[in-house]
Structures are given as structure tokens and as C-alpha cells.
Amino acid sequence: MLDENTIPLITVENMKKYYPVKGGVIPHTTGYVKAVDGVSFSIMKGQTLGLVGESGCGKSTIGRQLVGLEKPTEGKIYYNGCDLSAISRNKEQMRQIRTKLQMVFQDPYSSLNPRKHIYEILAQPMLYHHISSKETVERDILRLLDMVGLPRTVLGRYPHEFSGGQRQRIGIAKALSLNPEFIVCDEPVSALDVSIQAQILNLLKDLQKELGLTLLFVGHGLGAVHYVSDRIAVMYLGKIVEIGEAKEIFRHPVHPYTRALLDAVPVPDTAQKNQERKLLKGEIGSSMEPPEGCRFHNRCPYAVEQCALEVPGLQRVEEKSTRQAACPVVLADKKEAAHG
């Protein structure tokens, strides 16, 4: 059965990204920060994958590899079936593909050139990539402004004249200007006020539907990620610990880390004020020397001896669903419960 929803636009296979750490009197590489350590997933056409986890877990690093800002140390990225690392040797082809892979950044203050007005910011990439010509560029820019809900009078203004929410709209217009198929949104709302966050989230959702975009939504605000995502991947110290349909994961999290993460989110309900909540002990470790075995075992309430020895792989949670989790302990319990 091959319909629209079953064609992956982006496929990542065993991606690793290690950053060397220099040290010593004569500087040399003393170790590696394993930001991303063997991650595989795919994103279907027209869908949104939400990537969640705490700071330092490697979620932004994945976003940067996917749009080609950095090259992975190991592993493959396929865009529409073509291997990006093979293409990157061919400059002309890479230039074309780059227009299809765009990014919206977290900080709308530092991602726009302060010396250029909005017309230049939006026109330059379109002219460079021959998406638009000198005659048509103004019309295209106005179309973009309408799309992201900015008044047409802003063209001559500079970034500092806008509020955070408006700047993020410009950032989105910039990403849309090259008719991309895939956009990485790296915490696009975390720098904004709550009342503005909803505007931007709704805008992203509407645009996705209208233009059939595929999104990777990186965020640590779980409420926002839940709102925009079809599927969710939960990361911990460079590895995916659980991946599946957003609805399923938020209703019935399987991996102990996912459960703890969802438990820690305060819910706007005063009835839960005095409820004792299960909290994680300790902090996320360093990705330079991640714990042996399962990286979560030193904080996990269900850890057994085996967890410190073997690195768990992703396994299907149920036969029917596509959800996978990397915790043999919980999965074994689940199976037992199902048979017993």
C-alpha cells in the first residue's frame, strides 16, 4: 500500500556526530562530545516529526545535519531517496537541494542581518537561487508577507524595528521564500511570549497544510511540540529512546525517561497542586562520557543490572503500532502482562 503518507521524504540512517574536544599543553584532541550517537528515523511527506529532550541531548544538532549546515561524522541522510553526502560533492546539485531544505531558527534577534532591511533580506536568496527575477521579486515578496501575516508596509524597515513575534514571522517568510519541501524549526517559539507563541504555532500549522510542507519541529516545550507534531521522537544523551505517534506517546509513554519527562511538566490544573509527583533524581550526564549501557540507567527507577551492561536498541512496543522504545525491561514487563 503506497499512498502519500507512506513515502518518507527524509530518512536518517545511523547518524553520528562527534565534536572533537581539544586540550593539553600542546593542543590535541583529548576526547569527543558525542552529540548524536547512532540515530535512525524517517519523516513522511507532509508530516511533522517533533524532536524533544533536555538541553544537550543532541536534538538541535540533528536539525543542523538535516539542512546541511554540518556534515555527520557517520551515517547517511536521504532526501527523497538521494544520499546527501554523495550529492554534497557536486556543488551545483547541492545548491539546488539546499533550497528545498530550510530552517527557522530559535532566536529571531540574531538570525536576521541587522544592517539589511526586510526587502533585501527576503529578495537576496530568491534572486541568488533564480527562484524569482528582478521583475517579479517584489510581487513574490508581497505574496510572502501576506502568507505570514505581516503588513505590506514593512519592506523598508530594519529588523530592530520589529517585535520578537514579527521577527519570527520574517524568519518563516525567509525560509518559505525558496519554495522548500522540508523545514527544520529549531525551537521557533521558545524565545517568544505566550500570547505570541500561539500565533506562530497556528501560522506554522496552517502553512504546512496549505503548502504541504514536511517539518522537523525541535523543542523543549512539550505542550507546543504536542500541538504541532504527528509523530514524536524522544531523545536522551544523543540517542532516541522512544519514537511513535504523538497521540500514543503522550497518552501512554512507555520508556521510563519519556514518562518522567511528561510527569515533570506542570499541568494548568489547580486540583493537582498537592499531588506528590514522581521526580527524576540527578541530572542529565555529559555527552563526553555517557554512562555505559543504557544511558539513562543511573537515573532510572526501573534499572536492573543488565541495563548498565548492554546498550538497548529500539524495539516495537506492540505488533500493530509503529511505535518503538529502547527499554527491554519495560517491554518485557508489558509482554508478560499481555500474556498473563
Next chain:
Amino acid sequence: MPHLLEVQDLTTVFAGDYGRNISVDHVSFHVDQGEVVCLVGESGCGKSVTSLSIMGLLGKGGAVIDGSVLFDSKELLNMPEKELDLIRGNELTMIFQDPLTSLNPVFTIGSQITESIRTHMPLSKEQAKKRAVELLTKVGMPDAENVFKKYPHTLSGGMRQRVMIAMALSCRPKLLIADEPTTALDVTIQAQIMKLLRELQQENDMSMILITHDIGLVANTADRVIVMYAGQIIEEASAEEIFAHPKHPYTQALLDTVPTIRDDADRKLRAIPGMVPENYDDITGCRFAERCPYRCDACSKPQADYDFGCGHRAKCVVAYERGMAGC
């Protein structure tokens, strides 16, 4: 019994490019002993400036031009700096959003905590050290003896915030002002820190003003909630009341605009159109009116604090006239 903190008509201005900008406009509220009051609002609404005005930490550009701040029946505004120093850091303390910039990078954690202890308590160096290690253990710092000798940059964000809390609590304050204490932290660490703050607050029967924009955090922590918008308090009520029956359209919208992990997948977020007015000095009527769906002629006049009963007040004539009073 008088309130522990009573703020009356507090008005704070900042020097702007074109004269003075009113940042906090006739703000009045109180905090009782052992109570947790949450100040909620978006950036620029004046919630941080309110707390800095109370602490007398406004700095050069800002000045309080009107009002009074009674703490423990003593007027804090116009108090000589020396007298203020006896209260500030002692009975009245504050923790900030970013623990890295509020710790001095060139001194060890230990020397910074003992300094604040010895300023306010007649203890010897040895005694102060013992108390500091005790405090660090109490805020859940593993290996407190060792942390005592470390410098701030070697600690993680959560650990630094624990140090700040230990420092703030070193003299058993009566009132702790926490200005977005967990905004810079990850959710699991945020939950740890909030649990710690609540435990310490209940243990010492301390009062707390928690400044935040996280609605979920408010629901889990507050006894009473104060909502600010554009320099004014627009609504105040008990936490249960404000979540069950918000009166002001801004409060209603604020509660509706936050995506939560319990939502249905098909829910459409209600966005508040427009944005917070940047310069609100000239707006004579309701400051939310231009974004408000219930706007009418009466909104262009100055809004009074309407009493809805049970300690619930809101600055909205429309809600009041619709007969939403009563609880």
C-alpha cells in the same frame, strides 16, 4: 493582623528616549505570612520591575515616584540604604532567573555563601562554613563539602540555582521573591527546583512571590494569583478561582493560549491577536482593549478595580456589568 507585605499604589518610571516611561502604574497588592503569590504576565508587563522596586534594586534609570511598600510594618521606600541592607538579604531575599550571572565568577561558592551569612549573623568563619555546608546539603546538593570549594562555572544550571536558593535562605527570610527561577532550566530540573522551593517554603512558613509566565507552574504552586498587563494589575484572585472563573478577557485568553500535553490533537489554539502595546502611558482606557474581543465604548474610560466578591478583583467593566460578579 497586618499583612507581611503591603504594596500600595506603587508607581515606577524609567528614563526613556523621549522623557519618562511609566513601567509600573499604581500597583497595589499584599502578601500574608506563609502565602505563595504568583505574579503572572508577559515580558514587559512590569512584573520584574515591581519586584525590583520592592527590593530597592532598580538601578540608575528607574525611580519609584509614588506609593508605599510596607514590609513587616516598616516602610521600605525612602529607607536609608544602610537600614535597608539590614532587611534585604536577611528577612527579604530574591532569586533571579539566570543563576550564572547572579553568582560572582571569581569567588568560590563557599566564600559567596559565607559572606552573606556573616553579613547578617554574628558567626565565626568556622561556624559560617558549617552552616553553609548544612544549607547546601539541605537544598539537595550532592557532596556539599566539595561544592563549597568549587567555582560557579563548574556547576550545571540546576546546581547553580540550588546554590542561589541556599544563599537566599541562609538567614531564614520571611519573604522570598523568586523571579522566574526555573525559566532557564530543563523541565525535569524545573520540577526538582520547584519541589525544593515548596518544601522549604512550607517548612519555614515563609512567604513567597513567584514571578513566572508558565501557567502550569502557577496552577501547581500558587495560593493566590495576580495577573499583570502593560504595567497594571488587571486581575487578582485565589488560584482555584482564577482557573475556574477567570473574569478579565486577557486572563481568559492567557489560559486558553497555552498548549498543554493533555490537549486533544484537533484543538485549535486560541491566539491573542496583536501584541502588547509598547508605550502604554498615553492609553487612558483599558490597555487590553485593542486586542479584546469584548471591546465596547465603556472600555475607553479608565478602568476601576471591580470587586467580584471573595477577594476576586478585575479591571474590566464589561465583565462586571455582565453580572459575572459572585463566586
